[in-house]
Each structure stands twice: as structure tokens, then as C-alpha cells.
Amino acid sequence: xxxxxxxxxxxxxxxxxxxxxxxxxxxxxxxxxxxxxxxxxxxxxxxxxxxxxxxxxxxxxxxxxxxxxxxxxxxxxxxxxxxxxxxxxxxxxxxxxxxxxxxxxxxxxxxxx
Amino acid sequence: xxxxxxxxxxxxxxxxxxxxxxxxxxxxxxxxxxxxxxxxxxxxxxxxxxxxxxxxxxxxxxxxxxxxxxxxxxxxxxxxxxxxxxxxxxxxxxxxxxxxxxxxxxxxxxx
Numbered sequence: 001x002x003x004x005x006x007x008x009x010x011x012x013x014x015x016x017x018x019x020x021x022x023x024x025x026x027x028x029x030x031x032x033x034x035x036x037x038x039x040x041x042x043x044x045x046x047x048x049x050x051x052x053x054x055x056x057x058x059x060x061x062x063x064x065x066x067x068x069x070x071x072x073x074x075x076x077x078x079x080x081x082x083x084x085x086x087x088x089x090x091x092x093x094x095x096x097x098x099x100x101x102x103x104x105x106x107x108x109x110x111x112x113x
Numbered sequence: 114x115x116x117x118x119x120x121x122x123x124x125x126x127x128x129x130x131x132x133x134x135x136x137x138x139x140x141x142x143x144x145x146x147x148x149x150x151x152x153x154x155x156x157x158x159x160x161x162x163x164x165x166x167x168x169x170x171x172x173x174x175x176x177x178x179x180x181x182x183x184x185x186x187x188x189x190x191x192x193x194x195x196x197x198x199x200x201x202x203x204x205x206x207x208x209x210x211x212x213x214x215x216x217x218x219x220x221x222x223x224x
Contacts, residue, residue, distance in 0.1 A: 004156075033212075042214055042215075042216045042217070043157075043202065043204075043214040044214070045211050045212050045213075048210070055210070056209070056210045056211055058211055088154075090156055090157065092157070097210070099144050099145060099206055099210070100162070101147070101159045101162050102147070102157075102159060103159065104149075104156035104157040104158070104159075105156050106155055106156045107155070107156050109154075
């Protein structure tokens with residue numbers, strides 16, 4: 001089976017712009033979770049989607065949003081980018097929920113200038 | 114609010130040593146605890162998952178234990194190899210279903 005894929009792998013944006021990141025889970029997996037990793041805050045949970053519905057959400061402002069499509073692929077969007085949004089954004093999939101073993105993608109590295 | 118602490122933050126050992134990495138958490142009402150490894154600039158690889166009803170899990174040279182009452186987990190790596198060099202993270206998931214990660218232990222195994 002192919003692993004979790006994320007696109008793009010690298011991205012450079014300027015403050016105020018918006019960005020959309022994409023995640024394709026392992027075939028058959030219905031749960032997709034997103035995480036932000038920074039040197040200052042470590043790895044933090046953003047949100048989890050299951051069957052096109054957001055099931056859980058971490059403590060992030062409303063500028064961070066996501067969605068999941070019927071084929072379980074997921075996108076996350078960050079609007080009005082700030083310098084502090086520079087991070088590695090990781091996506092993870094699991095068959096049913098994030099209580100199971102999660103399989104992570106390679107991440108998208110976002111740099112905000 | 115769940116807090117997860119990993120000690121030590123960094124570790125450098127010669128090849129062949131047996132290692133113990135520690136993870137502690139403040140709220141014992143958890144569903145599971147997972148150990149991951151992360152290679153520089155890459156995503157995470159799941160190593161072991163321990164359900165709250167379990168005491169330990171083993172995979173090859175890795176053994177993870179869980180003591181909910183004391184809020185601790187240990188990851189034991191036997192006969193360490195240079196290929197084990199990576200950052201090891203533990204994550205705890207509780208009633209909120211939100212995984213909380215520690216800051217990790219950066220491990221270097223030198224030949």
C-alpha cells in the first residue's frame with residue numbers, strides 16, 4: 001500500500017496570504033489528523049476528520065481550517081498568514097480514529113516571510 | 114490540561130548500549146500512549162502503541178511499558194545501533210481525543 005502523501009512538500013508565502021495543503025491518506029483509512037510542528041511549541045494537534053466531518057479540534061485560531069472529501073483526502077487552509085505560522089505541517093491517517101496507530105506523511109514545510 | 118514531559122532531552126551513547134527513554138504525563142485518564150521516532154526533517158514513524166488496559170508492548174529490540182497510576186512510560190532500546198539515531202516522541206491521548214506530544218528525546222548512537 002502506498003503511504004500517506006502530502007503536497008506540496010515545501011512552500012514559501014508572505015504575510016497576509018493564504019495557503020492550502022493537501023493530504024492523501026493510506027487507501028482504506030478514513031481518519032485524517034493534522035499537526036503543526038515548530039521548534040518553539042513542538043508538535044501540536046490541529047484537527048481530525050472522519051467521514052467528511054471534523055471530529056476534534058485543537059487550540060488554534062479560526063484562521064486554521066480544514067475539510068475532508070468523500071475519498072478521505074483532506075486539505076487544510078491557513079488564511080492571513082503570520083510569521084509564526086512557519087512550521088512543518090504533518091498529516092496522519094488511521095483506519096477509524098486517532099486512538100489507533102497513526103501513519104504520518106512526510107510533511108509540508110511552510111515558510112512565511 | 115494534559116502535559117507530557119520527556120527525559121532526557123538529548124542522549125549520546127556508544128553502539129551496543131541498552132537505553133531507557135522516559136515519558137511522564139500529568140493526567141492518568143488516558144486511552145493510549147504511543148511512541149514514535151522522527152528522523153530529521155521527516156514525518157513520524159509509529160513504533161509502539163499501548164492501550165490504557167495494557168502494561169507493555171514489544172517489537173523487536175524495543176519494549177515500552179506503561180504505568181498509568183504513576184503517569185509514566187518507558188521505552189527500552191536493546192543493543193542500540195547507529196540506525197537508531199533519531200528523535201523519539203511519546204504521545205498520550207485522553208478523554209478529549211486530542212493527542213498530546215512530549216518534546217522528544219534526541220538520540221545519537223555513535224559507532
